[in-house]
Every structure is written in structure tokens, then in C-alpha cells.
Amino acid sequence: MTRVGFRWLERGSCRHPEVMTMAGGSLCSVDFPALVGVIEHPTRGVFLFDTGYDPAFFEATKPFPERLYRWTTPVAIDEGQEWLAWLAAHAIDETSISGTIISHFHGDHVAGMRHLADKPVYCARAGLTELRKPGRFGRVRQGLISALVPKRADANARFFEDAPAQTLSSAFAPFEEGRDILGDGRLLAVELPGHCVGHWGLAFVTQEDQPVLLAADAVWSGRSITERRAPPRITTALLGNTKAYRSTLNLLSEAASNNGDLAILPSHCRASVKSLCQCDDT
Numbered sequence: 001m002t003r004v005g006f007r008w009l010e011r012g013s014c015r016h017p018e019v020m021t022m023a024g025g026s027l028c029s030v031d032f033p034a035l036v037g038v039i040e041h042p043t044r045g046v047f048l049f050d051t052g053y054d055p056a057f058f059e060a061t062k063p064f065p066e067r068l069y070r071w072t073t074p075v076a077i078d079e080g081q082e083w084l085a086w087l088a089a090h091a092i093d094e095t096s097i098s099g100t101i102i103s104h105f106h107g108d109h110v111a112g113m114r115h116l117a118d119k120p121v122y123c124a125r126a127g128l129t130e131l132r133k134p135g136r137f138g139r140v141r142q143g144l145i146s147a148l149v150p151k152r153a154d155a156n157a158r159f160f161e162d163a164p165a166q167t168l169s170s171a172f173a174p175f176e177e178g179r180d181i182l183g184d185g186r187l188l189a190v191e192l193p194g195h196c197v198g199h200w201g202l203a204f205v206t207q208e209d210q211p212v213l214l215a216a217d218a219v220w221s222g223r224s225i226t227e228r229r230a231p232p233r234i235t236t237a238l239l240g241n242t243k244a245y246r247s248t249l250n251l252l253s254e255a256a257s258n259n260g261d262l263a264i265l266p267s268h269c270r271a272s273v274k275s276l277c278q279c280d281d282t
């Protein structure tokens with residue numbers, strides 16, 4: 001695989017009891033960052049993997065039933081994480097952003113889509129279809145806030161399911177195949193079923209020759225992978241499919257133990273930021 005630049009940066013955070021994210025975890029609330037991948041393609045600009053939180057989240061969760069999301073998952077965004085301040089803090093030129101790659105449509109992954117809806121949106125058709133289904137209560141129960149993704153983004157969607165299949169290198173085994181979303185073999189979307197409908201990760205190799213699998217919410221922490229500790233059934237069944245979730249966790253765990261060089265990065269694992277060589281430490 002040819003290589004890309006990569007940074008793994010925080011944009012907002014939320015609090016959950018740890019036990020909801022990993023069986024046997026603490027009952028205490030733990031701070032979970034929302035991490036955004038900044039992928040610098042050598043010729044096609046910058047792609048964001050998810051958007052993290054955004055002040056738009058507070059607007060969108062003012063009415064009921066969307067307010068339930070905010071009550072059950074308290075969110076924090078500091079001033080430095082507002083869109084323009086966040087871009088400036090990380091020296092990202094807004095005009096250089098060529099598109100977003102959305103792992104799935106939970107609010108903490110798409111809250112910033114209002115800034116990016118006019119650019120190509122690489123995502124799962126299954127996930128976007130679920131987001132647009134009627135029934136606000138049903139959507140909120142699944143962690144979906146439709147208003148966070150402006151309708152005009154739908155016209156800019158490029159679906160993973162339609163991209164050509166490409167065999168992954170052995171560095172990602174036992175994962176075998178990805179979808180070549182840009183058509184040049186650099187960014188391969190990998191389906192990681194179970195967390196919710198239309199949940200995908202992204203495989204690539206960095207300029208430092210580091211194979212990376214962005215695992216989104218297939219797990220909440222690296223510890224879950226090494227210890228093969230899934231969240232309790234009540235969490236996985238509420239949002240997605242428990243059997244598929246556990247099967248994906250087993251594959252991630254196998255990949256981690258087979259390939260010492262592979263960085264598997266869950267979207268809410270602060271330790272995963274430290275596991276990478278970052279160009280800035282913020």
C-alpha cells in the first residue's frame with residue numbers, strides 16, 4: 001500500500017460509566033475523547049476520518065427526544081475544539097480538506113458535518129439509510145441524530161459498498177479485504193460489523209511505514225482488544241448486533257496478536273493517541 005500522512009486528534013469528549021463499554025469495568029463515569037483522523041494524501045488533499053463533537057451537538061439535542069442523548073451521554077467541548085479554533089490549533093487549512101470518511105453515523109462521529117457537507121462524504125450506504133429512516137425516538141435510541149448531517153451531504157455521498165474491493169496486505173490479517181475508496185489503493189474501508197448498522201473502519205499505511213487500522217467504535221479501548229472484553233450485552237444489543245460485535249472483536253484481537261506492528265486505533269481510546277508518533281502533541 002502506498003502511504004499517507006496521519007494524525008489522531010481529539011475533538012470533544014463524553015462521559016460513560018466504564019462498565020457500559022467493557023464487561024467488568026468500573027461503575028464510575030470515565031472520560032472518553034472523540035478522536036478524529038487527519039489523513040494527508042500526497043496529491044488529493046486532507047481527508048478527515050469522522051468529525052468528533054461540535055457545538056452543533058448542543059443545538060441538535062435541545063429538543064425532545066434528542067435531549068435524551070445529551071442526558072445519557074454528557075458531552076464536553078472546550079473553546080479550542082470549536083471548528084476554526086481546532087483547525088488553527090492543528091495547522092489544518094480548511095480549504096485543503098477534500099472530504100470526510102465517516103465510520104458510522106452516531107452523533108459523536110458526525111457532529112461536525114455541517115462544516116463538511118458540501119465536500120465528498122465517504123460512508124456506508126447502510127448507515128446513511130438508517131440515519132434517514134423515519135422515527136425520531138427509534139433513531140435516538142440508536143444514537144442517531146439526523147439533524148447533525150445536513151441533507152445536502154446525501155448528494156455528496158460516495159458509498160463504501162460501491163468502491164472496488166482490494167485485498168489487504170498481510171499486516172492486517174485476518175482482515176482480508178477492504179474497499180478502495182479513492183481508487184489508488186491508499187485508503188481501504190474495512191467493514192467492522194456489530195456496533196451499529198453500517199459500521200466501518202479504515203486501513204492504510206502511514207509515511208512512517210506504520211500500518212494502521214482505525215477501528216472506530218468496534219471497541220472503546222485498546223484494552224478491550226488485548227483482553228477480548230466486549231461491552232455487556234445490554235450495550236451491544238441496544239445499538240447493534242451482539243454476535244457480530246463479538247466476532248469483530250475476535251478478529252481485532254487476532255490481528256493485534258498476529259501483527260506486532262499494526263496500530264489498531266479505537267475512536268474513544270486516549271491511550272491510542274499516545275501509541276502513535278504524533279506530529280504535534282496537542
Ligand SMILES: [Zn+2]
Pocket residue numbers: 104106143195196217
Ligand atoms: Zn458509535
